[in-house]
Structures are given as C-alpha cells and as structure tokens.
Amino acid sequence: MTAEFTFTDVRLVDPAADRDEVTNVTVAGGIVTATDRSSAGLRIDCAGLVLAPGLVDLHVHLREPGREDAETVASGTAAAAMGGFTAVCPMANTDPVTDHAGVVEQVLRLAREAGHCEVFPVGAVTRGLAGEELAEMGAMAALGVRCFSDDGMPVRSAQVMRRALEYAKTWDAIICNHAEEPTLTGGAEMNEGQLSTLLGLAGWPREAEEIMIARDLLLAHGLNARLHVPHVSTAGSVALLRQAKLRGTRVTAEAAPHHFTLTEELVRTYDPVYRVNPPLRTRSDVEAVRAGLADGTLDAIATDHAPHPPEQKDQEWSQAPNGMLGLETALALTLTELVGDEDAGSVLSMKQAIAALSTNPARSRDIGGHGGPVEPGAPANLVLFDPAARWTVDDRALQSRSRNTPYAGMQLRGRVIHTLLRGRFTVRDGALAPRDAAEADRMQSRDAGEADGLQSRDAGEADGLQSLDAVEVTP
C-alpha cells in the first residue's frame, strides 16, 4: 500500500465535478480519500499549483511491436507520464498490425511491466489496415478495446466504413477514421495553397479531409453509430463537426497541439520536423481549431505522438515520414497557447483545458478511473503541475526514444511536478520515478510507517519534494 499524504492548498481543477477551487486532496492506498479541507498523513504544500485528473491521450503511436528504434511501449509511456498522462491510447499501425488479440495483449503486458501509464490499445478496423476485410473486433473487444481505427490509413471504401460502424455497435464501440480522401492526396507533402506552390511541394487540399469527415458523419448519423474524428486540422472540418453535433450525430473529435499552435509557414525551412499528416495549415485554420476547442465542438486535445528516429527525419522533405512528438509538450502548449493569462482573457479556461486533456477524452472512450471526478473512492490518477513555471524544450532530454519535436528550443509555461498512477508516483519532482524505486519506497514506508520518503516542503527537509521550488526555475 502506498502511504497517506495530502496535497494542501492546491487548486483542484476537476471538470467532472465542475470544481475549480483551492482545497486539500488526500490520497491513501492508491485512491483519493478526501477532497475537502481536511488533511491526513504527510502534508505536501501545493500553494500556487494545480491538481487535476491525470491526462488522457486518445491518439499516440508507441511503435512497439515493429519500430522499437523509434519508440517502445516503455519509452512512450515514460514520455506520457512526464507529460502528466495517466492513460494513453496507442494506435494500431504497429508491425504486426494490432488487428488481432495477440498484439493487444502484448501491448497491455508491456505497459503493465513498464508501469508508467495505463494503455488502452486501439484495434484496427480492417486486417492489415488494408481497408478491405474487417478485423476480428470481437476478440479485441473482449480484451477491453473500445475504439477501432486504421489511423494513418483511411478506410477508403464507404461500404467497409458503414459495415464497421454498424458492426461495432455490438459493443457500442467507436470507429475512428483517419480523415483523408486518398485519391486527392497522392504524393501530398504539405497544405495546398500559395505556399505549397511557392515551395514546389505537392499540396494536401483541405477538401480531402472535409470530404472524408462529411461522409463519415452521414454514415454514423444514419446508423446512430459512434464515430470519433482524429486530428482535425481545417476550419471546414470544425464547421462540419459543429453542424453534426447540433444534429445529434454521435461524434467526438480531437485536435492535436501542433494544429492549434503551428502554421504551414514553418515549412519554408524544408525541415522535415515540421512534416506531419494532416499537414500544418494556415493561421485561420489554427484559429478555427482553437474556437472549436473553446465551444466544445472539438472534445479533446490528443497529441498524435508520432516518434521517428533522427535518420528518418534528416532526409529530403519529400522522403521524410510524417509525424511529431507530442506527449511531453501537450500540457505546456495548452497552458501557454490556450489558457494564457486567465485574467486577461484566454481561449480556454483552466477547467476547459483540463476537460479537453483529461475528462472529455476519458469519457469519449469509456475509460473508467481516469478523467475525474477526483472524489473519495476514485483511483488516484492525478497530475500536479505548476501553471506558471517556464521551461525550455530540449529535444535531447525527452523520455521518448526519438527527438522529432517541432518545439525544441522553445520556452513554454506550465510544468508537470508529479504524476500519480493509482496513487503511485510515476513522475516525482519533474523526473521519471522508476517503478523499482517507487516499490522500494513502498517497502520502506511499510517498514518505517513513513510516507514514501516524501518530505513536507514546509519542513524543508532534504529530499523528496524539497526540490519543488527548483521546478519553477527554467533549466
């Protein structure tokens, strides 16, 4: 059992309980035991800090099995924990493809062994992501898979998509379709427009995304089936989703941090770190995605964390693969770019930001135990962060095995201090807490009847949380 401790004077932001207030939160035995002004066990002074339900990422690529040179389940979930995540949903484009129960079991086991973060694997819609024959969803659903996607590859046949949406209703499961009409994007390298023409790169027209989303919305609506739309990148897509939600279509949607922070202007460098699919778009698209997050048209912020080893990205633009890292920067980007200065007006309130990063994604995928509410009896899946701490992204200091982040060298605001998975510290004082040490702590605390070696900051003792102050300093 983990010991008992209380985050005191913490700003609890818990959208599921509609709370944003300064209070105490006590954790014992892996669960939340109190969220009022009481305290028990070790006191951790959290004045000025935010405690929220652990973040949930609907869209990551952990690359294992198959591309362990880019990422492993262990390294990817370590990156997730560092970013404040307690649950991530790895996509099915592994090798072999996650189109059968065996790979689901493997990924679940690897994540359990690593212990950094819970994973909820996404199963493939079709065998081999080929878009032709349905994968055996039932076997995967039996292991808890709630969402199926051929992410990276669109389900091009409307008939196969319709069957998948309908068949998945057996489990009230969700189909997530990579929104790209492939006949419009052959060889596409960046957003289509004036800039693609100037740079001589093949354009990825926005209509390719919008046509696919429109088709899928109509199919899902007709069947009353559950659809999830990944990485929404255009103003037109946001408008289609807004309309569908008004109409009552059972749809949820996500936006990636790079689509609300970066524009195609960066492609002028021809640095493939900016190559991603769907591509970086224009300022007006960024504004529309932000508005979609603000009004709830877009439910979730999901990273589309897509690691690629340096030798793959250090190539000609036309040959480099699509994708960017996201897990270790998503919270800070959201705080820096969307929450900003809360008093001076911002795109999202803190509560909305946490809803988009935790509560909404957990609910949209039926992930229990995550996303709040943070209330007595709930598993202690939590993140504590300093919303004001500034830090500089160092691409060589990430937990990910790859370093293809477009934010290297940028100063961001908002830093994770602790991440707790079922009451256990996966990140402590901004550093990955190895499971062995955590277990050793547990052993020690059992022997000593002491709290995890965590020292109260007030007491000023020389380890554990004493370094909290240091976190606020930019390294």
Place this chain on the structure above:
Amino acid sequence: MINDLLAISDLDAAQIGRILDTADGLKDIALRPIKKVPVLRGRTVCNLFYEDSTRTRISFELAAKRLSADVINFSAKGSSVSKGESLKDTALTLQAMGVDAIVIRHSASGAPQQLTRWVDAKVLNAGDGWHQHPTQALLDLYTIRDRFGRLEGLRVAIIGDVFHSRVARSLVQGLTTMGAEVTLVGPPTLLPPGVDSWGVTVSHDVDEVLGEIDVCYLLRVQQERMDEQFFPSSREYARIWGIDRDRLARLPQGAIVMHPGPMNRGVEISADAADAPNSVIVEQVSNGIAVRMSCLYLMLGAEQRADGGFL
C-alpha cells in the same frame, strides 16, 4: 557577391543585372581557340546530380572547366547513394573533402536549402523538384535581354504546365523583379493554386494573348500529366495551347519563341515553331554556359580580384 544560389527570389534586380553583365563578358570565351580562363584555378566544383539531366549537367561542367575549376561529377547512379547513403552523409563527405561549391540537382524540392545546413561550400541549385531552377531563369533573362536590349516593360507569355514547373516559378520571379509583364497561359488544371498572388496576368486563351507579346515562352508538357487527368489528351492540348505554324504567324513582328528543353515537338511546340527564325531555343543553350560561368565566378572568384575584373 553571391553566397548560395537557391532561388531567384534570393536576388534583387541589381544582382541579377550584375550576373547578366558578367555573363556578357564571359560569353566571348567560347569563341576563342582556347576556351579557358584561369579565374577559378585551384577551386573545386562538385556536380551533385540526383536526377537525370544531360544539358544542365554538361552546361555546368563546361562552365566550371572554362573557368579552370576542378570538376567532380557525382550522379546518384553508380555512387554510394545507390547503396543507401543519405543526402546528409553525402554532404558531410563532400564537406570533409573540402569542395568549394556544390551544384545540386534533386527531385526533392528544398534539397539544396537542406544541403546548406550541412556544408560550408557554396550551394548552387541546378533544379529542385517543382521548386526552382535559378540558372535556367537567368539564362532566359540573358537571352531576352540580349535580343531586346532590356527586360523592363517587355511582355512575356509563359504557356503550359506552370503547376509542375520549377522553370516557370523561377522565371516569373526573375521577370517580375526586372520589370517585365508576365502572362501565364494554360488550362486551369496546370496553373498552380495561389498563382493570383504572383503579380502576373492569367489567361486560358492562347489566341487572345499571342498578338500582344514580345516573348512566347513554352513549357514542356509531360506525358504523365495526361495520365493524371490534368488534360484529356496531347492532341487536345496541342490544339488548344500548342504553338503551331498558324499561331506562330500571329506573333507580332520581332517576337521570339523560347523553350527550356527538352521539347515535345508536336505537343506544346510544332517543328515549324521550334525551328523558326525567331526561335532562340538554341541560343538559350549556348547562353546557359556563359550565365553559369558568371554565377560560378561571382560565387567563387569575384572576391579574389579587388579591381572587379576577371579576364
């Protein structure tokens, strides 16, 4: 004077003027019995060609040799590239060997710009993807100026597949920088998105344009574009946008016909037009050597002669 030459937009009107003036002085070397001057002696130029090219590679090789530079030719075939070596590693190798300039042709847009991150050598773009082909534009500007004595105020129609053409992108920038008036002509499918922002006129009707131009510049139309449904057939293309004998006759007195080569005779240009007395297509080729000599000289040799002379 010039550091890297990646795109025509890197140059202002004065720089373009200087390159063309310098080419003027260098052109006569080709007429001498010994076609060589020692201005780049001891300098090494590497021709790094990742894409097949005959005329551009030979033109650069001749240009460098006439300036007495040592020339290394590196083509993707038969090099370590076919063993899977990356552009970055090839660049680092050339850097380690101490070459002074790299002339690069690559099918990937932006590859020359990426190369500048890895080497100290000066980089000269000899054509990258659909992006830029600056020396082609310079030799075209040279050829036009040679004929008309000026560029400002001239009316130039560029006809054909602008969408996939690095020549068109470069030439339009060069012409507009020098004050010429440009009209792009072709089917809407072959005019790229955002072309309205280029400061040019756009037309889909060749016949409407022909009577009021000084330069009729034709772009190569590749067979595979037909397979991709940019237009239905080469026959229809030739009929609507090709320059044949009848259209040639409608050009104003003194107007010239240009083509960057290689030509598809019978598609964008008929044999009558290609071989007409007012066609300067062959001059473009010979001027290409002088213009490339000029670029190499201004990149590698100019700083060594304080008096500005080079011969």
